[in-house]
Amino acid sequence: MNVSVASSPHFSNMKQGTRQMMVDVILALIPTIAVSVWIFGWYSILHIGICVLTCSLTELVWKKLAGMPASVSDASGPLTGVILALSLPWSAPIYVSVLGSIFAIAIGKMIFGGLGMNLFNPAMVGRAFVMLSFAGALGASAYVYDGAPADALTQATPLTVARDVATAQEFPGLWPLLIGKTNGSLGETSSLAILLGGIFLCVRRTAAWQIPTGVVLGAVIPAAFFELLGFTAITAFDHLFAGSLLFGAFFIATDPVSSPITPKGKWIFGVGIGILIMILRTFSSYPEGVMFAVLLMNSVVPLLNRWTIPTPVGGSFPEKPNA
Amino acid sequence: MQLKNLPRFTFKKGIHPPECKSFSEHQAIEVLPTPDIVRIPLLQHIGAPSKVSIKPRAEVAVGDKIADSGGFISAPVHASVSGKTAREGVITLPNGRRVTTVPIKASEEQPLEGDTLKEAFLGGDWSINLDEIDPTSLSTACSEAGIVGMGGAAFPTHVKLMRNEERPVTDLLINGCECEPFLTADHRLMLESPASILAGAKLAAHATGAENITICIEENKMDAVQALADAIGDENIQIKVMLSKYPQGGEKSLVMAALGKAVPTGGLPLDVGVVVMNVGTASSLARMVLRQMPLTHRIVTVTGAGIENPKNLIVPIGTPFQTVIDYCGGIKDNVSRIIAGGPMMGFSVTDLEIPVTKGTSGITVLTHDDIKQANTTACVRCGMCVDTCPLDLVPTKLALAARHKSIDTLKQYSVDACMECGCCAYQCPANIPLVQLIRTGKILKKMSNN
């Protein structure tokens, strides 16, 4: 008889695992990837392929050099690659994908000690790096391309046209925004595909529902005010469905590692991102604000965790003065 | 009574582990044939060890006291078979405590075994006349009979039954939730001897002065709800059906679910005027008063995919696990872990010579398929442990603080409030041994206080 000894509980949820969580996210991204391939064709496949490959390789090499068990089996590295690729413009040069991926994994994750230790969302770290380093290649003009294979690609992104009252009437209607027949980063165009996958994640509890709900509320309410005050040319509703707001809410902000652990903290984190997105969209020189909003809120996560320690049911433990 | 439409009660958070009750829930309670030898531990309860009160090589009859209570929170111990005592030994209990045991070699003649025992234990008439019973005598009698909580923690029952004018008891909750996966001892008892539970409940209410008696049963045991409802008839005892959720039967969760009251952290249900008593304990109380039987036997569920013939057995306290398992056809080859208790809060054992104690609600034999073979990864800070902890703790922080030996953080996050229910570790996708780390944390904190 060969029995093992362990501390209770002796049961654990078989369906739940770190790897399973990451696989869930990749599954949830399938509709979005499908739309991306439909709109952007092989550019989409190319970027996703390169990013996944580079991210995995970077992680392997780093682990090898650092003497950690070399494997990417928790699937978090490849996932970073997918998210990064989906947040790039279709015309991004290949070196941008490669460098962005290396930076995302090396500086965004491994330097902190690997999975679970990083403060910032690795994909956003990688994207911020390439956006700032190669601003020319990734500006608003990177999205527009007159001789593009599909109609949608010949237009500016919805949020770019919305910045100017003169061009705001070119803003696409609700239907193109829902199905994704518009220009934008590879994974942000179809709100419907994102909602489909995002809701799946929340139902599976892989993503904390408080975060996307918080982002949406945090963005829509100020957007409505800005609309009333005339700060923005499009409606709050348009803001919700245009750009990467929903993609960010469901797939970027919900990265467990770089978001708070307490329910209250998750709410504050989500709402904070939403508000920051609207402030950046309205008052900064960027038409989009998701990336910086997420990175900014990432930086206060340790504080949020400390501020939102729940009181145990029945109150805090009474400390005996003489014990 | 329309049972289907009864409201369901529950508490916040918690988990839904697979119930796995089907192995033994339809096995009627049987009596284990008297074992050749029993080794009765002198510490089977929470509190101080009992003190041996007989000489070695003494002839004892079943029910004779062999050890006295060792303090206020303690309980005496009785012979569970008739026979001759031997020299005291020492054994390590599943929870890791080393305790003295008194072995008794069973003699040929056993006054209480087989059908006689079963009839005395479960059957017969359980009507009582409370007017003839002095409520204050019950606590003392309980203490004399060595009755402790049968749900697992084995808290001495006489402490709960003591009348305290400063803290009056309003509610008595009879706990028939049995939320641990696999275990069915309470379920079978409710089906086969509902009247003994009711008698015990009335006695407990009589002793504590509780005005309301509520029997709490999870909705996965509607047949037990029916059995008790039939036994109650028109008496003034309520039944509340609870959602099947773990840890519904934990005292704190139960008080919250049934009465909406939070037991203060570090306190007892008594602090909010509630006494919680397991159905098995209530039944023992009735047996003490109506059958003059001290606590000498208990019902043990022997179950799991790794056992040949799962059963619910009436077992003399002190019977070696091996004897019980052999009677159930033995263990299969693919066994992976043997647990005293259920899989959520039980202790794994390797030595099958350890004895059944008053708190052994079951012996669960798990196979390789039951145990998740996954590596521990780093905490991904998903917060699932926070989302399942019924007490609103932050398990991941507690575990981290225990790893880093950070006493201040352990205090800040109320490490002592944890009831070790295991919800957090069950749910953790990274497979982190959260409960084990939290236990370490509690010990670290205690040591730092000295």
Ligand code: SF4
């Ligand atoms: S459930 Fe596990 S992985 Fe998730 S936060 Fe808690 S300890 Fe970390």
Ligand code: SF4
């Ligand atoms: S921290 Fe303690 S009380 Fe909370 S779920 Fe974990 S074991 Fe249960």
